[in-house]
Amino acid sequence: MKDIAGKVGVSTALVSYVLNGLEKEKRVSPAVVEKIRAAARELNYKPNQIARSLRSGSTNTLGLIVADIANPFFGQLARVIEDEASRFQYVVILGSSDEDCAKSASLIDTLLDRQVDGFILVPSEGCAEQVELLVSRNIPVVLTDRYLPGIPAHAVVLDNYGATREAVSHLVGNGYRRIALVAYASSLVHMQERIRGYCEAMDAAGMGANKLVETVSYDSAKADTEKLVAALVKEQKTEAVIFATNALTLFGLYAVKKHNFRVPEELAVIGFDGNEAFDFFTPPLTYLRQPVEAIGRESVRILLEQIRGELHQTVHLELKHQLVERGSSGKSPGVD
């Protein structure tokens, strides 16, 4: 800017006005406007966003913290968020928390130091205070994929209760009675809601006695799920299983494959989220699809409204799942 000002022979203030389109309000003479524009082009002027941010207090940067960007579900989500953010001249800084509170806290700190304008956060278990702190400091936040009850933060989540509920109904409709749910041992509401949907649907179908919710811990999920699935079939006489997340579904499928269980004759399976692997499993997997596009878009929209100060109540958006019916949950062999 100094160079431009020097070249044209005016002050940097005028340059700033012109380059920001304020030439009308600030009554810059047309001749000077042209000279400044020309000089800017000639010198290939690029504004320094860092300086601008320091002055303006806003960085046009969003912090996105997911559990793991290598997980395709979060990859897709990140993509939608990136695209949507860029439509509004925002840029995304990325972080993976590994469902780990300490990591999540340090990511939040790092991004705060960098003055991000707001966060899209997939909160981990036990991180409620972190989020609460952000909210109480009036830092724009949208929780995505999960929310934290009792914490007045905007959230965009799946209709988790309805999703597992429909999965159960679907299985019951196809003649399955002994239906199990494999979930993470997590107090996070999205997981609890998936469990509740399962339980209430089982009760409603008069199969409360058959309820079986098995949980595995995040850190040993793969091995645990494998043992679990074998036990379900061999010991519990389970006829159908619903997996409560994308990763759990995959772990479960590895187990099914390893033990060569026939699907759906020996064990019907319903997965979560969606994954190309679901398509190539034999038979293709029935699953509960999340509206990733909408989740990402709405998250950005709400966050930006919040940043612009246009939002005055706490928004809680619950988006509908879609049951994709395929071979893995076909009619039970017990039924005609």
Next chain:
Amino acid sequence: MKDIAGKVGVSTALVSYVLNGLEKEKRVSPAVVEKIRAAARELNYKPNQIARSLRSGSTNTLGLIVADIANPFFGQLARVIEDEASRFQYVVILGSSDEDCAKSASLIDTLLDRQVDGFILVPSEGCAEQVELLVSRNIPVVLTDRYLPGIPAHAVVLDNYGATREAVSHLVGNGYRRIALVAYASSLVHMQERIRGYCEAMDAAGMGANKLVETVSYDSAKADTEKLVAALVKEQKTEAVIFATNALTLFGLYAVKKHNFRVPEELAVIGFDGNEAFDFFTPPLTYLRQPVEAIGRESVRILLEQIRGELHQTVHLELKHQLVERGSSGKSPGVD
């Protein structure tokens, strides 16, 4: 900082010295050091990285531009890069180019405006000038996954030639003769190298006459690949096919599934990169695994060395693939 200085009754200079660990060199009295530390803690002082960046000229931020973060290969890569960067207090701003030059250019511009310290770039076709411009402006760049011949930029890529070459050898060893390669119609070197590896291996095996390289365009890859695979089997009497990327492999598998071709009896298949779907395909897919971890780690290492000014030649790193042998490329039915 002003608050701390005010509270302790010293200048901000001293506060800066102490908080940056320069109390020894700058000979700050122990008493004051303690007071400043205490005040900083009490006021919960967080340095403003934007201000620091403006002053120091470095943002501790890397720009990562991949083709599409929703693609699991790039998701994994991003994850490795994120982790590695954070070990050195760097943060990653993410962008997806969709293999589109214009998008890539605008991403680079945006990130330059934000003064990123360097780029990790998956270059798209025809973007050579963009990269050249960065290099000539002395902006640290590492090309990843692909490189641009003739452009003196550091690069970390797969041993593409060796990979397809081994795939062919493996198939030939198992008795296949009519082996095709499905690749993107792209002039990018990584693709050309994969093609070259295939061709030379075919020639070396005395099957030059059977060479068949089919290409599809990025934008219509899914539909094209589907038609292509059907034609290969039905018209070209192809016995085995190698797919040159992750996405192409998936598209190919959808076709194989749709037409119910038996693998490997009717068509042997070798995939690229790795994907959970490969595990659940029946039979599991033989594929050329990329060392994603190493690619990401080395890219960050080289970029940081460059940023620190420690790098004086152009580094071109070629990492070895690994052939994961499984059922989809088993012995040809024509052999014993």
Next chain:
DNA sequence: AAGAGACAGTTAATCGTTTAAGCATACATT
């Protein structure tokens, strides 16, 4: 007693923008 050197701090410029406030000059109005 004078000079050197260590010690402990302050001042003010700087990074690249933005923007409120001020300053001339010209012209129109009474």
Next chain:
DNA sequence: AATGTATGCTTAAACGATTAACTGTCTCTT
């Protein structure tokens, strides 16, 4: 002629850190 106001531009502070250069005191040496 005095006043008002529109026009066109400049000045300088501010954002929050970093850091070179400087200013005082003491203490020690010769």
